[in-house]
Amino acid sequence: MQLFHRIARSEHRPISFTLDGTPCVGREGDTLLTAVLTAGTAVRSSEFSDAPRAGFCQMGACQDCWVTLANGERARACTTPLAAGMEIFTGTGAAA
Amino acid sequence: MTGRPQPLVVGAGPAGVRAAEALANAGLRPLVVDEAPACGGQIYRQRLVDDGRSTRDLYGSEAPKAERLHRDFAALARRIDYWPQALVWNLREGMADIALAGVSREVAYDGLILATGASDRVLPVPGWTLPGVFTLGGAQIALKTQGCAIGSRVVFAGSGPLLYLVAWQYMKAGIDVAAVLDATPLMAKYHLLRGLVLAPDIVLRGMRFAAELRLRGVAIHYGIEDLAMEGVTRVEGVRWRQGERERSLACDGIGYGLSLRSETQLADLAGCAFSFNARENAFLPQRDISGRSSVAGVYLAGDGAGIAGADAAELAGERGALALLEDRGLPHALERAADLERRLSRIGRFREVLEAAFPYPGHWAKCVADETLVCRCEEVSAGTLRQSVRDFALDELNRLKAVSRIGMGRCQGRFCGAAAAEILACEIAKSVDAVGHLRAQAPVKPLPLALKPGRARTAAE
Numbered sequence: 001m002q003l004f005h006r007i008a009r010s011e012h013r014p015i016s017f018t019l020d021g022t023p024c025v026g027r028e029g030d031t032l033l034t035a036v037l038t039a040g041t042a043v044r045s046s047e048f049s050d051a052p053r054a055g056f057c058q059m060g061a062c063q064d065c066w067v068t069l070a071n072g073e074r075a076r077a078c079t080t081p082l083a084a085g086m087e088i089f090t091g092t093g094a095a096a
Numbered sequence: 097m098t099g100r101p102q103p104l105v106v107g108a109g110p111a112g113v114r115a116a117e118a119l120a121n122a123g124l125r126p127l128v129v130d131e132a133p134a135c136g137g138q139i140y141r142q143r144l145v146d147d148g149r150s151t152r153d154l155y156g157s158e159a160p161k162a163e164r165l166h167r168d169f170a171a172l173a174r175r176i177d178y179w180p181q182a183l184v185w186n187l188r189e190g191m192a193d194i195a196l197a198g199v200s201r202e203v204a205y206d207g208l209i210l211a212t213g214a215s216d217r218v219l220p221v222p223g224w225t226l227p228g229v230f231t232l233g234g235a236q237i238a239l240k241t242q243g244c245a246i247g248s249r250v251v252f253a254g255s256g257p258l259l260y261l262v263a264w265q266y267m268k269a270g271i272d273v274a275a276v277l278d279a280t281p282l283m284a285k286y287h288l289l290r291g292l293v294l295a296p297d298i299v300l301r302g303m304r305f306a307a308e309l310r311l312r313g314v315a316i317h318y319g320i321e322d323l324a325m326e327g328v329t330r331v332e333g334v335r336w337r338q339g340e341r342e343r344s345l346a347c348d349g350i351g352y353g354l355s356l357r358s359e360t361q362l363a364d365l366a367g368c369a370f371s372f373n374a375r376e377n378a379f380l381p382q383r384d385i386s387g388r389s390s391v392a393g394v395y396l397a398g399d400g401a402g403i404a405g406a407d408a409a410e411l412a413g414e415r416g417a418l419a420l421l422e423d424r425g426l427p428h429a430l431e432r433a434a435d436l437e438r439r440l441s442r443i444g445r446f447r448e449v450l451e452a453a454f455p456y457p458g459h460w461a462k463c464v465a466d467e468t469l470v471c472r473c474e475e476v477s478a479g480t481l482r483q484s485v486r487d488f489a490l491d492e493l494n495r496l497k498a499v500s501r502i503g504m505g506r507c508q509g510r511f512c513g514a515a516a517a518e519i520l521a522c523e524i525a526k527s528v529d530a531v532g533h534l535r536a537q538a539p540v541k542p543l544p545l546a547l548k549p550g551r552a553r554t555a556a557e
Contacts, residue, residue, distance in 0.1 A: 001330075003227055003228050003246065003247065003330065003348075003349070004238065004242075004244040004245065004246060005244060005245045005247070005248055005271075006243060006244055007239070007243055007244065007245060007269055007270065007271070008147040008148065008149055008243025008244075009145070009147045009148075009242075009243045012145065012147070028145055029143060029144045029145035029147060029242075029243075030144075030242070031144070031242060033242075034238070034242045034244055037244075038244065041227050041228070041329065041330045042227045042329070042330075046225075046475060048474070048475040049475055051225060052226075052227050052329050052330070053225060053227065053472075054227030054228065054330075055230070055234070056225075056229070056230055056231055056234060056472065056511070057215050057216060057230070057231045057233065057234050057511070058230060058231070058233070058234035058235075058237045058238060059138055059215055059233060059234065059237060060131055060541070061215040061359070061507065061510050061511075061541075062215075062231075062472065062507050062510065062511050063473065063505075063506035063507045063541070063542060064225075064472055064473075064507070066506075066542075073544070074544075076542075079131070079132075081133075081144055
């Protein structure tokens with residue numbers, strides 16, 4: 001299941017990444033948020049209640065879409081462009 | 097030039113671009129710092145890559161303005177310094193701390209124009225943290241700059257002009273719009289008739305959006321109350337009350353917002369005096385019609401200083417730059433300044449009309465159920481806030497923050513501050529202007545842990 005539905009760029013160059021270990025494909029021009037939410041339904045879970053979150057403002061203000069990358073770095077999904085080989089962890093199993 | 101530090105413009109939306117342009121035209125070399133990878137702000141935000149859609153597809157009737165702004169900014173390239181994807185995270189006495197490419201740089205400036213923009217104003221409702229619920233602005237950005245819909249059957253809820261614009265844009269893009277839920281009563285819309293004189297094109301466009309939505313069979317419900325988003329791991333539906341009737345709809349995406357709120361953190365760090373603005377129902381940095389703040393050499397322009405829209409932002413950006421030039425003793429166009437002020441006043445009068453047509457439902461926060469989360473970051477509920485107010489006999493918002501952690505999370509109160517103020521005011525039976533506003537703190541947004549200190553930079557002109 002997914003949250004986002006593409007209406008453009010569906011044929012752009014594919015960019016491979018993994019979401020919680022599952023191989024996924026985004027498209028050139030994607031932010032991490034778009035890449036994750038066209039493949040799954042959440043980008044993280046709340047550190048307080050464990051509830052799933054998928055961002056909110058999409059303009060770098062609410063800070064609700066921070067994801068963890070394989071190298072331990074954290075990235076704000078809505079303002080970070082997708083790059084090939086990124087390993088993104090949501091901790092929610094959202095890609096299932 | 098004298099070797100004085102260069103002026104700093106924060107933001108490259110409509111206000112920041114026009115400010116930079118006016119400074120450059122006067123022979124100064126401003127540094128423009130913007131978080132986005134390209135200019136345009138949120139309203140004229142650009143795609144990361146071309147996607148075959150026209151600018152008309154992206155920006156609608158405002159496409160010529162967007163193209164002009166992008167083109168004019170590109171033409172400034174050799175006359176300004178421009179740091180995209182950079183964050184001004186602190187301001188101190190003529191010095192800015194700027195994070196750029198993993199390095200924090202200290203930059204001295206002489207003259208500061210803050211064009212920091214706005215984001216959606218929201219109040220908490222049950223289920224608003226569910227995946228699939230986004231702000232109206234967020235829903236629009238997904239469509240405009242990522243070519244994605246936030247769902248396959250989408251409801252738009254809230255109030256303000258953006259409600260109808262985004263619903264219409266989704267419908268035009270071929271997405272199933274399940275309903276428009278307007279928090280304001282239909283009667284309030286008659287105020288728009290007054291706006292026909294001040295801004296006929298904007299009012300008629302808004303009426304056309306609503307008419308076309310209806311023609312395509314999109315239900316528009318006015319005066320909705322008790323809005324709630326439902327679902328377990330993602331949004332599955334929406335519930336609301338209309339008079340005595342409880343209603344609900346299935347959907348897999350919701351765009352929600354109650355007009356806009358100004359991004360004022362940097363004005364606060366710059367030491368600007370704030371006062372309560374009744375029209376915006378918020379504390380805003382004080383400024384005069386020229387954009388001068390209470391601090392010498394600090395100018396405020398665009399939605400970051402009070403919501404007035406993109407056209408006003410372009411005018412205010414230029415006007416603020418002229419004020420900076422005048423205060424530096426440089427030649428400046430007096431007649432042009434007066435003309436800009438006249439046009440800004442006219443837009444200001446139209447803003448009054450819009451606020452009357454889309455009144456802010458502050459009572460939603462007062463009535464919000466105890467178990468509803470007010471703070472998305474720290475997950476502070478309305479009940480916790482009310483309990484804190486009672487337990488500690490609080491009457492000021494920053495004390496409520498210290499006790500409850502409201503506004504202390506990653507977003508620094510951007511999305512909970514308005515509601516927290518309403519809840520506090522309601523608990524102590526005071527008006528919302530009597531409880532203060534959340535003080536900004538550096539860094540104004542989260543910084544990467546690995547941020548390296550850089551060398552101080554004093555760019556002379």
